[in-house]
Amino acid sequence: MAYWLMKSEPDAFSIDDLEKVDVEPWDGVRNYQARNFMRQMQVGDHIFFYHSNTKVPGIVGVMTVAKAAYPDPTQFNPESKYYDPKSDPDKPRWDLVEVKFGKKWQQVLSLQTLKNMPELANFKLVQKGNRLSVMPVSEQHWQTIMQVASEFA
DNA sequence: GCCAACGTTGGC
């Protein structure tokens, strides 16, 4: 069992959207590091849902891996904004995982709050210049964050 | 909207 964090811009896809559909293919990841992390995910792994590029960026809830990595079909669709003409159908470049809604928290656990927690100082998310949209979370960090969230979840 | 940080591309 592993723990992860995935970012999404709520304008594109929010936790409310996920709650409505319950399960969603997390398409559009076009970064090799992020892709490699998705390939490591196993069904049942826990994931923080993070809203980026919004007024109050932060973790908004939790979800789980519903289906392990498989090729992202949008890479082959010229109509898609995620279309990648360089990806060979015989050797797909990009994968996705399917995620399942878990819980939406009563309030956002803001990036600012996370940055203020000394226990999270070595968590990638709070470090300067971090742009990775899929990242692992240590069990210790997961529990620290869940503890804080439980105060308002 | 700005811009720092970072990843990717492509010429050499």
Add this chain to the structure above:
DNA sequence: GCCAACGTTGGC
């Protein structure tokens, strides 16, 4: 294989 130029991410 280096690295400058470019594009993107994402906080502010």
